[in-house]
Amino acid sequence: MARENLDTTLLTQDTIIDVPLIELRSVSKKFQLESGSELKVLEGVNLALRDGDVVALLGPSGSGKSTCLRIMSGLIEPTSGEVLSRGKPLRGINENVALVFQSFALFPWETVYENIALALKPVELGPSEVKERVKRAIDLVGLEGFEEAYPRELSGGMKQRVGVARALVMERPVLFLDEPFSALDVLTADTLRTEIIKIFQSGQTPARSLLIVTHNIREAVVMAKRILVMGVNPGHVRDEILNDLSYPRDEDSVPFGRMVSRVHALITETMIPDAPKPETVVRTAVKESALQILPDVQISEVIGLLESIQHEGGMTDIFDLSQAIGKDFGQTLYLVKAAELLNLVDTPKQTVILTEFGKRFVEGDMNTRKGMLHDLFGGLRIVQQVGELLKQSETLRLPVEVIEQKVAEWLPNENPQSVLNVLISWGRFSEVFGYNDDAKELYLDVGQEAL
Ligand code: ADP
Ligand code: MG
Numbered sequence: 243m244a245r246e247n248l249d250t251t252l253l254t255q256d257t258i259i260d261v262p263l264i265e266l267r268s269v270s271k272k273f274q275l276e277s278g279s280e281l282k283v284l285e286g287v288n289l290a291l292r293d294g295d296v297v298a299l300l301g302p303s304g305s306g307k308s309t310c311l312r313i314m315s316g317l318i319e320p321t322s323g324e325v326l327s328r329g330k331p332l333r334g335i336n337e338n339v340a341l342v343f344q345s346f347a348l349f350p351w352e353t354v355y356e357n358i359a360l361a362l363k364p365v366e367l368g369p370s371e372v373k374e375r376v377k378r379a380i381d382l383v384g385l386e387g388f389e390e391a392y393p394r395e396l397s398g399g400m401k402q403r404v405g406v407a408r409a410l411v412m413e414r415p416v417l418f419l420d421e422p423f424s425a426l427d428v429l430t431a432d433t434l435r436t437e438i439i440k441i442f443q444s445g446q447t448p449a450r451s452l453l454i455v456t457h458n459i460r461e462a463v464v465m466a467k468r469i470l471v472m473g474v475n476p477g478h479v480r481d482e483i484l485n486d487l488s489y490p491r492d493e494d495s496v497p498f499g500r501m502v503s504r505v506h507a508l509i510t511e512t513m514i515p516d517a518p519k520p521e522t523v524v525r526t527a528v529k530e531s532a533l534q535i536l537p538d539v540q541i542s543e544v545i546g547l548l549e550s551i552q553h554e555g556g557m558t559d560i561f562d563l564s565q566a567i568g569k570d571f572g573q574t575l576y577l578v579k580a581a582e583l584l585n586l587v588d589t590p591k592q593t594v595i596l597t598e599f600g601k602r603f604v605e606g607d608m609n610t611r612k613g614m615l616h617d618l619f620g621g622l623r624i625v626q627q628v629g630e631l632l633k634q635s636e637t638l639r640l641p642v643e644v645i646e647q648k649v650a651e652w653l654p655n656e657n658p659q660s661v662l663n664v665l666i667s668w669g670r671f672s673e674v675f676g677y678n679d680d681a682k683e684l685y686l687d688v689g690q691e692a693l
Contacts, residue, residue: 253606257649261329262290263338263416263451264314269323270476271309277643279650280655283309285476287323289414295444295451298466300459300505300571302513306477307455311418314453315339340412345419346401353434354404355380355389361408375605378412382441397562399430406438408445417442417449421456426574439489457572462490463501471505473512475655480512506561506571507592513575514582514589533652535624536583537576538660539669545611547577548586552604557595584618615672624652625674629663632675632686639678639685642666 272286276339284306291314293295297604299307312318313325316336326331348357359376367375380386394402402422409417419438423431442452454465462469473480483505487497502557550566551558558566564574578594581587586600596604603614619625631648632638642662649665650658669675676687 259528260292262292262326263295263328264332264336265290265324265326265329266310266314266320267324267326269310269325271313271318271321272321275650275658277646277650277658279647279658280654281650282476282655284313285321285478287477287479287481289314289470291453295438295448296452296454296465296467296509297452298456298462298469299464299472300456300469301472301477302474302511302576303457305474307472308420308458309477311341311420311453311455315341315418320647336416338414339416339418340414342402342405342409342417342419342422344424346393346398346405346425348401348404350393353390354385354396357393357404358407358411361411361648365412375411375413375576376407377463377525378446379407381448382410383407384437397430397580398426399434400502402426402434406434410441410449413448415448415450419452419454419541422454423461424456424458429589431461431463435461436490441464443489445606457570459505459571460493463487463498463505464493467526469505471474471508471512481508483508499546503561509571510560510575510589510592513572514579520673531674533624533627534622535584535653535656535661536580536619536664536668538663539576539580541615541626542666544577544580544586547574547581548600548604551587551594551596556601557593560594563594583622584615586618610670615668616674619668620674624649624661625665625669627652629674632684637685638688639683641684662667 243647264433266287266289266507269284269287270282273283287310289310299310302306309318313320314334314336315417316325316334316339317646327336327338349360352360355376358379359372362372362375380389385400385403385407388396388400393404395403405422423434425517426434437496438452442448442449452465454462456462463485469483469485470479471481471483483501485501489500491498547563547567550563554562554566560574560578561571563578564571567574569577578587578589581600582589584606585597586603588595588597598612599618603611606614620629628645628648632640646658646662649656649661651660665675666677669687670677673687676685677683
């Protein structure tokens, strides 16, 4: 086979010159939204995957992780920047990559064996080669004995093994895993993480590089040798952490805990910067604080968060907080960020403290809370700008598309739909804006809007 020959020659070449298997250089990506506006999802992303690499792309939901992966797979093109596959510009689908997704999109009417073999269909191999490869993949992921089973007979974990086998059977040098375990229960996910690393380490597959996309910090620390932490608005690689703990990694060990704390700290600093540092001045202090909107979170959740902090005596560590409210770390950070933008909490380092406003808010009844939010939320510059816009309209009301357009101009790195969600739900609660769902209009709530 031509491809096999190519691989052998490149194997010798790669040992001489260290050409990354895949590389992104200054990659940016914008999406055209239905409303006509543009959403900038990635900016200036540099990333190289080399032989032996196990890299985790770690970031909150919406930070552009999947988009990065799709660009490297050749499924979509970047708006600017270069994608190199073994040093050459990538054209079309990347033949060096196999993918494992979160959802187990298996054909229900085909057996396990057939579901795996189907992945090889586009490759056009002889029947005996197909048989050998499928058998190898089945052995690797521990599906022996299930060859003739149908998907409905399998547990979630076993289905995902089929998903992994479907990628391994391609026998490609790079394996991408996009949040592969997030739909599984904790124990099953733990087992599969360890097994995938074992398979990779065993050298029994041609996979020479793994890229795992995840928002789960422990998952990144269990699996990866390098952790790339993504920042948002627009998505970028914020920092890299080398993780040289030896495999298999013991999650209860002190060094493991230390590594998790390091990643925690970095993510906290990324999402709720303590004080603007020289290199972050442009990104956070000037550009964003000038015009910021809350993350798209529920008011009830922020209230729950504040009550939880009060319960801890008005001050708590952000990791303990995430445990206390039973949310994952990224989600907790979004809530803290919302509370901080409203001046309800302060976040020196990794501590969250109720401010004077925050204390008064938690102690107040519903009317006090609404009144305070009216001032605090209404005081955000973006909210005031929307208010000005509404005032310019004779009826003090405007269709949401009109506002969405403006928002897209003002906050080009935010998803305008999420911004509108926030404006509507928080605006309604704090009685800054009203919203008519039939007419899809936002209006200025001047306290007599009963028309
Ligand atoms: P992640 O995988 O980190 O959760 P994604 O890469 O899926 O993030 O998405 C990043 C942002 O880009 C999100 O705001 C998402 O809504 C937006 N996005 C992704 N794909 C498209 C698309 N095809 N059109 C418009 N927006 C998109
Ligand atoms: Mg994703």
